[in-house]
Amino acid sequence: MALASVHARVPALKVMAANEPADAKLLRRLADWCDSFSPFVALDPPQGLLLDVTGASHLFGGELAMLERLRAALKKQGFAVTAALAGSAIAARALARYCDGLIVPSGADQAAMAGLPVEALGLDPAIAQALRKAGLKKVGQVVSRSRAELTARFGASMVFRLDSALGKAETPISPRLKLPPYRVERRFAEPVVTENIMLATIKQLAGHLSKTLEERGEGARMLEAVFFRADGLVRRLAVQTGAPTRDPAILERLFREKLGALADPLDPGFGFDLIRLEALHTEVCRREASDLDSSAAADEKEICTLIDRLAARFGGHRVLRFRPSDTHIPENAFAALPAQYAPNNKLAWKSMRAAQETPRRPLRLMLPEPVSMLPGEVVRFRWRSVVHVVRRLEGPERIAMEWWRAPGPSRDYFRMEDEEGRRFWLYREEGARWFLQGVFA
Amino acid sequence: MTGTKEKIATLRAVLAPTGRAQKRVSLGRLDGILNGGLRRGALHEIIAPASHEAAATGFATGLAIRLGGPVLWIARDYALLEHGVQAATGLLELGLDPARLILLRVPDMASALRAAMDGLSCAALGSVVIELSGESKLLNLVAYRKLVLAAGDSGVTVLLLRFSAWPGIGVAETRWLIRAAGSAEGDHWGGPVFAVELQRNRAGPGGSWILEWSCDDGVFRDFWWPADRGAVVSAASERSPAAALADISAA
Known part of the structure; x- marks a missing residue:
């Protein structure tokens, strides 16, 4: 029907352009939220979600109660819902569209599907059309034909799909999120709103998690707290640790830092009805044998905790440790890497300076800044619009670029001291252009 | 009973890390x-006038090396x-093991x-260096x-390292104003030389010195210029920096 004739019939009709990306985003958001019912959630675009609730329904008091709860919650969020529960994903998908609210007892998929039109199988439209032309309008009619006949006419994939729908072949759904190795959660009858309760819950969950981790001799390197808001919003907070950790107090503190540092605070709205703690990445964590000389180990551990706390608050990319690199290019001779990933190993640092010699590398290094050498009897250069008169000078130290990595003109480095005693590190490229790259103490 | 207590005390003293x-x-x-x-567990303020930041950084590094940890x-x-940026290579040259450093x-x-x-x-931790630039209302009493x-x-x-700042409130245990100072004449450059002014000292009077950091031994040493510095400069002018640079260019 043309839009004009619709308007003619219903003058008050509101028309909006379809926004597919926004729909897809909403569906993903809903899928996140459905994660509170089952860890296995798959998208069935444009408007469906598939949940594998095997072994999860008893947590909600049975399949019927679970389905009703899911429907009620979604309705409350403002969605029109149709839902069904069946032995296979395809059957459930079909039944949700044609028999809303149906719960198929186990093994009865075929009977439940028999009355549905063939389109319900979600086949290629061309095949569905062909089935109709062949007079097979209902799923039951298709099932009544022999396998060989169907395979010959419509191909093996159609038969496989039919078998999957009837629960004769196994097609597991592909979940969106990887199931974390550890997860603990707490569901609230009354949604919680205060941060204190949230943190107390995290601590309690960390306690449970810690017990499981300890039994398996593991510690968490990456954790995520997932907050499910009653109105369907899901927030995730991730923290990382530099070393495997399972101390609930430390974990709680990391989340406290993270919560405190959020640029976009955790808005509880009408409250969170489920808080979950997941250990996404774990490592083997042995209990250190305590000995008399354990103070160094204790110090090391304390530093690790400090790094984790700073990383939780300011971001892991801001807490850095130095690592040497095997190159003679001055700016590449060391790297500042995130401390959580660069454990304090005993890598060898090679001093450039011989004994009794003055430092050969500057204390503060900058991006090479062009300087102009001024003509005259004395060496003078202008840097950042200040003229420095050079009183002492030493060089050159020629550093050739690594042609196998990044070819470039080689540099002749000079140490220069000005009249006030400031020491600079300048270099001249082959083309006689001068640059200042660092300042000595 | 008292004997046991004494024993424990002596053992504790033996086990305590000396530093x-x-x-x-x-x-x-x-x-x-x-x-x-230098008192541990206190606040020491190091102030650098504009363009002497590297010298102050060097002095702070020296103190951090002395404090250890x-x-x-x-x-x-x-x-x-x-x-x-703080260069790991430069810190190493001064004697600070880069592995000891956590940069935030x-x-x-x-x-x-x-x-x-x-x-x-x-x-x-042995020390916390806070490197700040300029003034701020946040840095109040x-x-x-x-x-x-x-x-x-x-x-x-x-170690509160402040660039382009004015000495303000006096809560610090010590406050140092650090400038670079010229090294001695001769072929040997020597270690970094600082013109140190102790502006505030809770334990005693202030003062100013020229100190040289010994990169090999990790200590500050007294530094004296040769008696008549001006003369040395002119004596060295036989081979002035300009001449040296010209030689190099020719080569």
Whole structure:
């Protein structure tokens, strides 16, 4: 029907352009939220979600109660819902569209599907059309034909799909999120709103998690707290640790830092009805044998905790440790890497300076800044619009670029001291252009 | 019973790490005026006039080396662009093992101060260096007091390194104004030389010295220029820097 004739019939009709990306985003958001019912959630675009609730329904008091709860919650969020529960994903998908609210007892998929039109199988439209032309309008009619006949006419994939729908072949759904190795959660009858309760819950969950981790001799390197808001919003907070950790107090503190540092605070709205703690990445964590000389180990551990706390608050990319690199290019001779990933190993640092010699590398290094050498009897250069008169000078130290990595003109480095005693590190490229790259103490 | 207690006390004394137990750390020549050395668990302020930032960084590094232990170095993002990044190679040349350093880059001064409080609660650290540039209302008496109290509780020393700032409120244990000073004439450059002005000293009077940092021994030493510096300059002019540069260009 043309839009004009619709308007003619219903003058008050509101028309909006379809926004597919926004729909897809909403569906993903809903899928996140459905994660509170089952860890296995798959998208069935444009408007469906598939949940594998095997072994999860008893947590909600049975399949019927679970389905009703899911429907009620979604309705409350403002969605029109149709839902069904069946032995296979395809059957459930079909039944949700044609028999809303149906719960198929186990093994009865075929009977439940028999009355549905063939389109319900979600086949290629061309095949569905062909089935109709062949007079097979209902799923039951298709099932009544022999396998060989169907395979010959419509191909093996159609038969496989039919078998999957009837629960004769196994097609597991592909979940969106990887199931974390550890997860603990707490569901609230009354949604919680205060941060204190949230943190107390995290601590309690960390306690449970810690017990499981300890039994398996593991510690968490990456954790995520997932907050499910009653109105369907899901927030995730991730923290990382530099070393495997399972101390609930430390974990709680990391989340406290993270919560405190959020640029976009955790808005509880009408409250969170489920808080979950997941250990996404774990490592083997042995209990250190305590000995008399354990103070160094204790110090090391304390530093690790400090790094984790700073990383939780300011971001892991801001807490850095130095690592040497095997190159003679001055700016590449060391790297500042995130401390959580660069454990304090005993890598060898090679001093450039011989004994009794003055430092050969500057204390503060900058991006090479062009300087102009001024003509005259004395060496003078202008840097950042200040003229420095050079009183002492030493060089050159020629550093050739690594042609196998990044070819470039080689540099002749000079140490220069000005009249006030400031020491600079300048270099001249082959083309006689001068640059200042660092300042000595 | 008392015997056992004594035994425990002696054992404790043996087991205690010697470095941490010391309340003051020797600065050599300056020990007299500092009443035995630089006090641990206190706030020491190091001020650099504009364009002497590297010298002040060097002096702070020297103090951190003297204090020992891991160092948390807090600096603001833009300060690094302006004054250059701390170079691991340069720190190593001064004698600070880069592995001892944890570098924290913060977006603003409030974060720097907050991070410093975190660092000061970690007694395993030797020192916390807070590198700040310019003045701010945030760095008020309350902020100073907080740092001093936290440092006192944990025994971690705060080195407040301030660039282009004016000495303000006096809560610091010591306050140093650091400039670069010219090295002696001759072929040998020597270690970094600092013109040190002790502006505030709770333990005694102030003073000013020219000190040289010995990269090999990790100590500050007295530094004397040759008696008549001017004469030496002219004597060296036989081979002035310009001539040297010209030689090099010709080569």
